[in-house]
Amino acid sequence: MKITKQDLKNISLLSKIKIDEDTSSSLIKDLESILTMVNKMDELDTSKINPLTHPIENTQTLREDIEKKDIEREKLQKLSKEKDSGFYLTPKVIE
Amino acid sequence: MSELINLSLTDQILGLTNKSFSSKEITEAYLNEIKKKKSLNCFISIFEEEAKKKALLADVNIAKNDARPLEGIPIAHKDIFCIKDKKTTCGSKMLSDFISPYSSEVFSKLDNAGAITIGKTNMDEFAMGSSNETSFYGNVLNPINEKLSPGGSSGGSAAAVRANLCSFATATDTGGSIRQPASFCGVTGIKPTYGRVSRWGMIAFASSLDQAGIIAKNAKDAAIALKYMSGYDQKDSTSLNEEVKDFQKEVDADQEHVIGIPKELIENIKNDQVRDSFRNAISILEKDGVKIEEINLPHIEYSLPAYYVIAPAECSANLARYDGIRFGHRSESISSLEDLYVNSRTEGFGREVKNRIFIGTFCLSAGYYDAFYNKALKIRNLIKSDFDEAFKKVSSIAMPTCSDSSFELGSISDPVEMYEQDIYTIPANLAGLPALSVPSGKADDMPIGLQLIGNYLDEGRILNLANKFQKLSDFHEFK
Numbered sequence A: 001m002k003i004t005k006q007d008l009k010n011i012s013l014l015s016k017i018k019i020d021e022d023t024s025s026s027l028i029k030d031l032e033s034i035l036t037m038v039n040k041m042d043e044l045d046t047s048k049i050n051p052l053t054h055p056i057e058n059t060q061t062l063r064e065d066i067e068k069k070d071i072e073r074e075k076l077q078k079l080s081k082e083k084d085s086g087f088y089l090t091p092k093v094i095e
Numbered sequence B: 001m002s003e004l005i006n007l008s009l010t011d012q013i014l015g016l017t018n019k020s021f022s023s024k025e026i027t028e029a030y031l032n033e034i035k036k037k038k039s040l041n042c043f044i045s046i047f048e049e050e051a052k053k054k055a056l057l058a059d060v061n062i063a064k065n066d067a068r069p070l071e072g073i074p075i076a077h078k079d080i081f082c083i084k085d086k087k088t089t090c091g092s093k094m095l096s097d098f099i100s101p102y103s104s105e106v107f108s109k110l111d112n113a114g115a116i117t118i119g120k121t122n123m124d125e126f127a128m129g130s131s132n133e134t135s136f137y138g139n140v141l142n143p144i145n146e147k148l149s150p151g152g153s154s155g156g157s158a159a160a161v162r163a164n165l166c167s168f169a170t171a172t173d174t175g176g177s178i179r180q181p182a183s184f185c186g187v188t189g190i191k192p193t194y195g196r197v198s199r200w201g202m203i204a205f206a207s208s209l210d211q212a213g214i215i216a217k218n219a220k221d222a223a224i225a226l227k228y229m230s231g232y233d234q235k236d237s238t239s240l241n242e243e244v245k246d247f248q249k250e251v252d253a254d255q256e257h258v259i260g261i262p263k264e265l266i267e268n269i270k271n272d273q274v275r276d277s278f279r280n281a282i283s284i285l286e287k288d289g290v291k292i293e294e295i296n297l298p299h300i301e302y303s304l305p306a307y308y309v310i311a312p313a314e315c316s317a318n319l320a321r322y323d324g325i326r327f328g329h330r331s332e333s334i335s336s337l338e339d340l341y342v343n344s345r346t347e348g349f350g351r352e353v354k355n356r357i358f359i360g361t362f363c364l365s366a367g368y369y370d371a372f373y374n375k376a377l378k379i380r381n382l383i384k385s386d387f388d389e390a391f392k393k394v395s396s397i398a399m400p401t402c403s404d405s406s407f408e409l410g411s412i413s414d415p416v417e418m419y420e421q422d423i424y425t426i427p428a429n430l431a432g433l434p435a436l437s438v439p440s441g442k443a444d445d446m447p448i449g450l451q452l453i454g455n456y457l458d459e460g461r462i463l464n465l466a467n468k469f470q471k472l473s474d475f476h477e478f479k
Helices: A005-015 A021-043 A073-077 B002-006 B009-017 B023-036 B048-063 B105-112 B155-162 B179-185 B219-229 B263-267 B272-287 B300-321 B337-348 B351-364 B370-390 B415-422 B426-431 B459-472
Strands: B043-046 B074-078 B116-121 B168-173 B188-191 B211-216 B258-262 B291-295 B396-400 B435-443 B446-454
Touching: A005 A021, A005 B351, A021 B300, A021 B351, A021 B370, A021 B415, B002 B023, B009 B023, B009 B219, B023 B043, B023 B048, B023 B074, B023 B116, B043 B155, B048 B116, B074 B105, B074 B155, B105 B116, B105 B168, B105 B219, B116 B155, B155 B168, B155 B179, B155 B211, B168 B188, B168 B219, B179 B188, B179 B435, B179 B446, B188 B219, B188 B459, B211 B219, B219 B435, B219 B459, B258 B263, B258 B272, B263 B272, B272 B291, B272 B396, B272 B435, B272 B446, B272 B459, B300 B351, B300 B370, B300 B415, B300 B426, B351 B370, B370 B426, B396 B459, B435 B459, B446 B459
Parallel strands: B074 B116, B074 B168, B258 B291, B258 B396
Antiparallel strands: B043 B116, B168 B211, B188 B211, B188 B435, B396 B446, B435 B446
């Protein structure tokens, strides 16, 4: 499977990770080698098989909808490098 | 008191109960050994003072005959498990200054059972790797031969147990990350049924595959630890609300076993030493009355390709949370919101993590979703059906843990060659089945493992079989 420079651009845009020009050829090599291995899947006809998203068939369990105060905003926000008055700070989005 | 560090968990519990030695003595012995073997790079954090204080408290409880089941026994946790007010890095620059505001359920359960956390072990970045070389904190060395890899991603935990830096350590397994390092380091490691152990507070890689487990010196010790880690947790919506059997009792019970051998897979093992050692292990069990049946797992060879779509797809979604805003690395060179996202992620993630995010992003993108992700999920169904069919006639399935013994650090640069390390371990993750690795011989003078896969919620049975094997052999003894 071939990965083009345009594919790399799209992947970079979607994943929000920069791909440097000087590493792009080795990255293309890695990705192509992984996708070639993955393409072995095409040997199987799976047209009549249902996808299995999860190994265990149980429905997800729900807990009682009871208010808990175990999340402290201040404590969680301590983890952020930029915050003010309970808000997370980012560079300006709207001029 | 250096002999205390050589003891198994079972013997440490016994010795503490009999007051043959104290928790203070074991804890200090391990802390000294950790300092002596610092160059192995097994630990990312060590909690020396706190561990010593807890040991004194444990000794008080023991003196009052008020000891909890694991009272005073030092444990190491893989640095993927959050511990409140402690650094939890997941082996990544992204989380190198992340102090967790809460504790994982795995830590809480073992802490409540009385275990003393001596430190947090090194690992491949975000548990993505099979050699421990992707860690931001540098690779771990294999204690048996320091030129070789301890395996990954739980290489720090496996090497720590092997080097007698703790008698047991927590670990996680998404595609083999408990079993492969256990095989490489000659220790015992179990990944229980998906949902058996809570994932709450365990940093996510691929949520439908990730499962916590344990690395220990033998099956008996693993059974004890697993007993205190397992159980339903309301905080994890995929946690199984099923009774946890007493693995500690089950490991020693008189049980009948029928082992399924996937004939074709065994015939295709390339490494002669691995194939011979596997056959030898099976014949040891057969001589002891264990029944052997041939089985077919016709789609097992498609596990690796399916996994390398599903795991990266889930990883790309899970790791989208690292945005540089709320927690984790935040770039300093930013002039826009886009810069903040892109530069924080580009600087914070290492090469292997980026590769997997890229693959996952690609496979989930418009035009490729059906051909890759949906196709892989269908194959996952076929693999699960193969196992369901096999378990109609056998009680467990055996195959090697890995195709080879450990390799030299730095010797594998091709990502696919590295991924092939997990060729025998991935199927159990795709199906959500419990699986373990026990030492079963050597190849190129390094340990190799026998893998036993059990039916859903049947951890006790494979632990029982592993214990039976360890009673009949001495491959698990550190020599």
